[in-house]
Amino acid sequence: MQHIRAHVLVCGGTGCKSSGSEKVEAAFRSEIEKMNLQNEIMVVETGCHGFCEHGPLVIVYPEGTFYCSVKEDDVKEIVEEHLFKGRIVDRLLYREPLTQEKVPTYSEIGFYKKQERIVLENCGVINPEAIEEYVALGGYEGLAKALTEMTPEGVVEEVKKSGLRGRGGGGFPTGMKWQFAAGSVNDKKYVICNADEGDPGAFMDRSVLEGDPHKVLEGMAICAYAIGADEGYIYVRAEYPLAIQRLEVAIKQAEEMGFLGNNIFGSGFNLTLHIKEGAGAFVCGEETALMASIEGKRGMPRPRPPFPAVSGLWGKPTNINNVETFANVANIIVKGADWYCGYGTEKSKGTKVFALTGKINNTGLAEVPMGITMKEIIYDIGGGINDGKKFKAVQIGGPSGGCLPEHLLDLPVDYDSLISAGAMMGSGGLVVMDEDTCMVDVAKFFLNFTQSESCGKCTPCREGTKRMLEILTRITEGLGREGDIELLESLAKNIKETALCGLGQTAPNPVLSTLKHFRNEYEAHIMEKRCPAGVCDKLANYVITDACKGCGLCAKGCPVNAISGTVKEKHIIDETICIKCGACMTACPFKAIVKA
Amino acid sequence: MKTLDDLKALREKLKEDIRVRKNDGIKIIIGMGTCGIAAGAREIMSTILDEIATRNLQNVQVQQTGCIGMCEQEVLVDVIRPGEDRITYGKVDVNDAKRIVAEHVVNGRIVEDKVIGKIKQD
Numbered sequence: 135m136q137h138i139r140a141h142v143l144v145c146g147g148t149g150c151k152s153s154g155s156e157k158v159e160a161a162f163r164s165e166i167e168k169m170n171l172q173n174e175i176m177v178v179e180t181g182c183h184g185f186c187e188h189g190p191l192v193i194v195y196p197e198g199t200f201y202c203s204v205k206e207d208d209v210k211e212i213v214e215e216h217l218f219k220g221r222i223v224d225r226l227l228y229r230e231p232l233t234q235e236k237v238p239t240y241s242e243i244g245f246y247k248k249q250e251r252i253v254l255e256n257c258g259v260i261n262p263e264a265i266e267e268y269v270a271l272g273g274y275e276g277l278a279k280a281l282t283e284m285t286p287e288g289v290v291e292e293v294k295k296s297g298l299r300g301r302g303g304g305g306f307p308t309g310m311k312w313q314f315a316a317g318s319v320n321d322k323k324y325v326i327c328n329a330d331e332g333d334p335g336a337f338m339d340r341s342v343l344e345g346d347p348h349k350v351l352e353g354m355a356i357c358a359y360a361i362g363a364d365e366g367y368i369y370v371r372a373e374y375p376l377a378i379q380r381l382e383v384a385i386k387q388a389e390e391m392g393f394l395g396n397n398i399f400g401s402g403f404n405l406t407l408h409i410k411e412g413a414g415a416f417v418c419g420e421e422t423a424l425m426a427s428i429e430g431k432r433g434m435p436r437p438r439p440p441f442p443a444v445s446g447l448w449g450k451p452t453n454i455n456n457v458e459t460f461a462n463v464a465n466i467i468v469k470g471a472d473w474y475c476g477y478g479t480e481k482s483k484g485t486k487v488f489a490l491t492g493k494i495n496n497t498g499l500a501e502v503p504m505g506i507t508m509k510e511i512i513y514d515i516g517g518g519i520n521d522g523k524k525f526k527a528v529q530i531g532g533p534s535g536g537c538l539p540e541h542l543l544d545l546p547v548d549y550d551s552l553i554s555a556g557a558m559m560g561s562g563g564l565v566v567m568d569e570d571t572c573m574v575d576v577a578k579f580f581l582n583f584t585q586s587e588s589c590g591k592c593t594p595c596r597e598g599t600k601r602m603l604e605i606l607t608r609i610t611e612g613l614g615r616e617g618d619i620e621l622l623e624s625l626a627k628n629i630k631e632t633a634l635c636g637l638g639q640t641a642p643n644p645v646l647s648t649l650k651h652f653r654n655e656y657e658a659h660i661m662e663k664r665c666p667a668g669v670c671d672k673l674a675n676y677v678i679t680d681a682c683k684g685c686g687l688c689a690k691g692c693p694v695n696a697i698s699g700t701v702k703e704k705h706i707i708d709e710t711i712c713i714k715c716g717a718c719m720t721a722c723p724f725k726a727i728v729k730a
Numbered sequence: 731m732k733t734l735d736d737l738k739a740l741r742e743k744l745k746e747d748i749r750v751r752k753n754d755g756i757k758i759i760i761g762m763g764t765c766g767i768a769a770g771a772r773e774i775m776s777t778i779l780d781e782i783a784t785r786n787l788q789n790v791q792v793q794q795t796g797c798i799g800m801c802e803q804e805v806l807v808d809v810i811r812p813g814e815d816r817i818t819y820g821k822v823d824v825n826d827a828k829r830i831v832a833e834h835v836v837n838g839r840i841v842e843d844k845v846i847g848k849i850k851q852d
Contacts (some may be wrong), residue, residue: 137782141750141791174779176750195751196791219762220794259751269737270744392731400732603833 136173140217142166145191145258147344148337148376149498154206155190161209162192166444169218172560181345181380183258184499185245193258198239201226209435229497231517239619245496248514249479250503252485253338253461257345262380265387268348274393276464280356281401284467289317289360293463297483302328302419302456302558303534304636305482305549305560310454315361315445323363325354326428326447326454328413329370330419334583336563338487341499343370343377346461347384351564355394356404356467361453364404367631369424374410381409392435393697416533416587420635421454425590434589435635456561457637478504482548486559492529492566493520502547509543512566523568527651531560533580533587534640535572536647556647558640572669574659578606578643584637595638598629602645611672614660619649641691672714678705681726691721752775754812755789756835761806763797769804774827778807782833790835803846809834820846 142149144159183191188202192212193589199222201212208226215221226730228243251257251376260267268274275709280289294309315323324441327350331339343350354366370378388394410428417423422660425447427433446452455722461483466474477484482504488511489499495517502511509527511519519525527537536557538545549559567576585599602625604617626642633639635643649656658664663675678688684702696712699705707718707727717726750756760766760775775792781783782790800806803820807830810816817840819830826844831840 135778136776137787137790137792138747139779176778196793217795218794219767220760221762221796260748266744269734270748272741274737275734275741278737281814282734303761366766399734495821 138176139172139196139709140175141195142175142177142178143180143193143195143258145181145183145189146179146262146376147189147258147341148374149182149186150189150191150475153203153467156202157206158190158192158209159224161206164214165210166217169191169197169213171213171217171497175217177260178264180255180260181262182341182499184254184341185243185496185500186497186498186499191258193240197222197685198241199242200228200240202228209399209674215451222647225232229342229436229554240495245498245500245515245517248506249501251501252465252477253342253349253458253487254345254351254499254501255465256349260346262345262347263383263392265348265384266270268346269391271434272468273348273464274352274388274391276467277352277355277359280359280400280467280644281403283443286316286360286362289356289467292359292471293466293651296466296474297471297478297481298459298462298466298474299457299482299549301458301462302410303531303558307457307648308455309660310359311443311455312357314441315363315451315453318444320451321362322365322450324447324452325358325363325366325451326359327366327368328352328419328421328454328456328462328630329374329563330426331371331374331457332414332416332425332587333534333563334580335491336489336561337530338489338499338562339356340374340377342457342487343374344380344459347377347380348388349461350457351394351407353455353463354407355398356463357455357460358405359403359451363418363453364406366405366407367410367412367416367428367447367552368407369412369428371414371631373414378409378411385409414486417588417589417637418586418637420637423635424454427454432561432589434591437634458562469512471641479546481550486547486562488564490516490564490566492564493523493568493571494518495520495564503722505546507544508538508547511547511564511584512543514567519566519568523570526567526569526571527573527576529567529580529644530563530575531566531643532563534558534582534636535560535563536643536645537567537576537651538647542651556643556650569622570663570667570669572610573648573655574606575667575669576666577609577645578603578649578711581606581641588641590633592632592638594629594632595634595641598633599641600624602642603631606645609656609659610665611665612670614656614658614663616660618660619653619656623649629653634644668729671716674714675709676707676712676714676716676718676727678707679707679726679728680704680721681724683724683726685723688718688720688727691717693717711715713728732849734751734787749789750791753789757791757793757808757809757810758831758835759793759795761796761798762794763801763804764852765797765801766804770823773824774807774822777824777827778831781828785831785834785836787831790850799812800846806846811835814838816849817845818847818849819844831834 192201682704689697
């Protein structure tokens with residue numbers, strides 16, 4: 135037997151897997167064997183590190199060396215140079231985008247420096263399929279403490295005191311929710327974890343489930359004890375196969391170790407957890423629709439009250455929280471509400487995980503204390519905008535949220551500041567947009583999403599979003615009319631006030647917030663028939679520049695014969711005939727045709 | 731698993747398996763430059779790893795480093811105990827390696843006859 139002197143952590147999150155981490159991991163195992171180092175070096179597959187832009191990621195301990203974009207072919211060099219001789223492979227280190235400086239270790243990278251990792255503390259650090267590693271880092275201590283030292287009321291009180299609010303979108307105080315469910319008298323109660331993450335651009339729940347599934351199970355178990363439930367469901371999308379697989383492994387291991395099952399920690403408390411795979415309908419993220427789906431019915435919301443805490447799954451009192459909310463619970467119990475309150479603002483305690491996507495350098499997951507500014511998230515952590523372009527807006531909160539323009543970037547990110555700015559926390563998806571983005575087109579994209587995901591039960595959502603989408607479509611096609619903006623606003627107001635569930639009530643938000651901050655773009659489309667960002671095809675004017683060599687290929691490619699000119703001389707497009715199909719731009723070998 | 735203490739005992743046991751991922755404890759650094767390897771550094775490293783495992787030592791990290799210029803003195807082994815000076819041993823053979831682990835790493839007594847340098851740690 136030899137002492138294991140080094141651990142090679144290969145990220146096995148969905149992001150890194152899709153960029154080839156499985157091959158990298160296999161290569162490490164075979165190269166290590168070739169060098170006969172298998173008795174002293176351990177290869178571990180971990181969950182997501184959040185730095186998906188630079189995957190596949192590999193971290194080598196004890197040094198903590200952080201390698202980015204590792205290819206199968208690079209592995210031999212890492213094994214021979216680093217693992218055998220101790221020489222760090224310089225060329226694979228991360229470079230700060232602004233300074234080009236190489237950063238050797240995990241903790242020094244700008245992306246991680248400003249983060250405060252509570253929910254993600256184990257993601258990328260442990261093997262999610264080994265319960266031993268979770269326990270080694272203090273796992274299940276929260277459950278043990280709750281069961282052996284606290285009363286259910288004490289647990290509810292601690293969570294209330296922590297100020298934790300729902301991380302799935304609404305931001306309802308978690309402790310209050312638990313108190314309602316605990317207060318319902320019934321011999322059967324349920325706890326449900328909402329893992330039906332569906333906002334475009336949000337993937338934090340998936341990463342937590344993939345990277346640290348036990349943390350979620352532990353949070354659910356503590357909740358079940360607090361409200362008096364003995365059975366629970368994790369409702370997770372079938373599109374998350376890796377998360378489902380890791381949850382299955384985790385539940386089995388927790389049962390074997392006695393953290394789930396009967397008479398847990400000798401306290402007489404029992405809990406059975408099931409996984410329910412959802413078919414991927416966005417509306418099933420709404421709690422009443424989600425419960426209908428578990429019951430085998432069509433996933434449609436119903437009016438509340440009665441709230442789930444009174445009559446939930448199969449008519450029994452039920453508490454539903456989302457993945458990230460449950461992932462906060464164990465730490466609150468172990469370290470106490472006062473510790474948790476040390477992070478965040480007065481009304482928004484703790485941290486929030488954001489998924490950074492769009493035109494940003496460091497695509498990935500970042501967990502930050504509440505109250506940090508949007509500017510810090512986008513520039514200090516996200517590394518700024520791609521290709522040195524200018525920032526235009528950031529969409530926060532997915533299809534239910536809104537856009538924040540540049541002058542609001544200094545806004546502290548917390549539940550209430552975002553609402554007052556016309557956006558919302560939502561699940562924490564951030565889509566960063568640069569100057570080349572058309573805001574009308576963005577509003578159309580999100581409305582198209584909610585429209586197609588509308589379940590059709592209530593008229594305001596089913597018909598209202600459809601009409602709004604029709605208006606937006608005609609605006610982007612150059613057929614906008616005077617009065618369209620006002621019509622959009624009145625439809626939006628009505629839908630918000632009358633739709634049955636959260637999906638419909640928030641569906642108009644992307645339109646309203648773009649209208650609020652970028653009204654001039656709507657006006658340009660409608661009055662001047664012009665798309666300022668040059669995105670909307672039907673409004674684009676194609677122009678031939680002086681780079682034209684007169685080859686005539688564009689004229690041949692034009693389906694309506696709108697282009698004329700003599701050979702070897704600059705051609706011209708007749709705008710009155712042009713149908714803006716863009717075929718000429720594709721046909722031109724000299725890039726002489728541009729959108730103006 | 732019946733009590734919080736049961737869990738804590740299990741955790742202490744399991745913690746050692748992932749200690750490598752925390753950069754703490756006693757460091758043993760072996761020179762693995764071309765000169766070091768030629769002088770037999772690989773064998774020294776295996777010996778040290780074996781010793782750590784046989785003695786079931788916790789809280790010890792083994793790292794490698796490149797050539798630091800004293801090729802004549804290879805194999806070089808450095809030991810850093812937290813809060814103490816960095817001790818460099820030269821011309822370490824298998825027996826010396828075992829002595830260094832037993833004396834310096836375990837008991838904190840520097841193996842004076844093999845020391846070729848001390849570096850103050852701040």
